[in-house]
Amino acid sequence: MGFLKTVGFSRLRSGLSKTGASLGRLLGRPMVDEAWFEEVESTLIMADAGVRTSQDLVAALRKSLKSSPIDPASSPDGLSNRLIEILSKQLGAVTASPLASLSGPRIIMVVGVNGAGKTTSIGKLAHHYQSQGERVLLAAGDTFRAAAQEQLQVWGSRNGIDVIAQAKGDPAAVAFDAVKAGQARGASLVIVDTAGRLPTQAHLMEELKKVKRVLAKAIVDGPHEVWLVVDGGTGQNAVGQVKAFDDALGLTGLVVTKLDGTAKGGVLLALAHERPVPVRFVGVGEGIEDLQPFDPDAFAAALVQA
Ligand SMILES: Nc1nc2c(ncn2[C@@H]2O[C@H](COP(=O)(O)OP(=O)(O)OP(=O)(O)O)[C@@H](O)[C@H]2O)c(=O)[nH]1
Ligand SMILES: [Mg+2]
Incomplete structure (x- = not known):
């Protein structure tokens, strides 16, 4: 992700910092329990992801953590990386393919x-x-x-x-x-x-x-x-x-x-x-x-x- 290093990315990151700050706080917590999943869901809703979308994303996160658990104590970035994976997969649905070449304008x-x-x-x-x-x-x-x-x-x-x-x-x-x-x-x-x-x-x-x-x-x-x-x-x-x-x-x-x-x-x-x-x-x-x-x-x- 070379893009991560660009100025544009830091602009984006500071723009989105409200969401990041609260997700970051949750992801740094040692306990992944029911209350934690609920907090992730409400944080996504507050970040404008919408109720249905947030519920589905948290369901995907639950499923992923069930099939492949993470111990926050031994893997401090594990939860963030897992959530990033799930959000990127969702955002993959709106990824644009390059414009096909044309002969005229x-x-x-x-x-x-x-x-x-x-x-x-x-x-x-x-x-x-x-x-x-x-x-x-x-x-x-x-x-x-x-x-x-x-x-x-x-x-x-x-x-x-x-x-x-x-x-x-x-x-x-x-x-x-x-x-x-x-x-x-x-x-x-x-x-x-x-x-x-x-x-x-x-x-x-x-x-x-x-x-x-x-x-x-x-x-x-x-x-x-x-x-x-x-x-x-x-x-x-x-x-x-x-x-x-x-x-x-x-x-x-x-x-x-x-x-x-x-x-x-x-x-x-x-x-x-x-x-x-x-x-x-x-x-x-x-x-x-x-x-x-x-x-x-x-x-x-x-x-x-x-
Ligand atoms: N901070 C910020 N401001 C933006 C961005 N894009 C546009 N603006 C500002 O939003 C305001 C409206 O932008 P315009 O490009 O005039 O919007 P428009 O859709 O053409 O507006 P109408 O033609 O009146 O419908 C301007 O003050 C822009 O500078 C952006 O990405 N970030
Ligand atoms: Mg205009």
């Missing part, structure tokens, strides 16, 4: 509720993919507010890349234009920003479906990816968001943001258990570098050991 449509971190994440994604040699183009599909276009333009100039925008116009038209511009300019990746919305706002969800339909007409197999950006600090609410956006649009990935802040991180366990959409990246700050590819082992270790 890949289109990533980015959606989510207001303020989740879509535009910021797009700025960071542009930087990430550019550093991997991709030719990136951005589309200002949030035509709802003028400031939203400007915000994306700022990220565009920070990365030295073009942003396709229209002074007036609807998001589907901007998305269509961006695909055509991407094809004409030899871009390998077009990332489409959209305005924030609640999944309960039916007309706004219809608008997203329209953007998706138009992208399907603009390019073969488009959009290749539909990613939901979720604020990791919203706890169980994030699970509802993933289900609703997935039902409406068929998500292919998630970006979970703000794990450097108040987020407790357990929500990824709940997602893995209840609606396993691959987690592509986690956001650990507001800077251009503060985006990490999701690594289930490192994340489980951060949850337990912080």
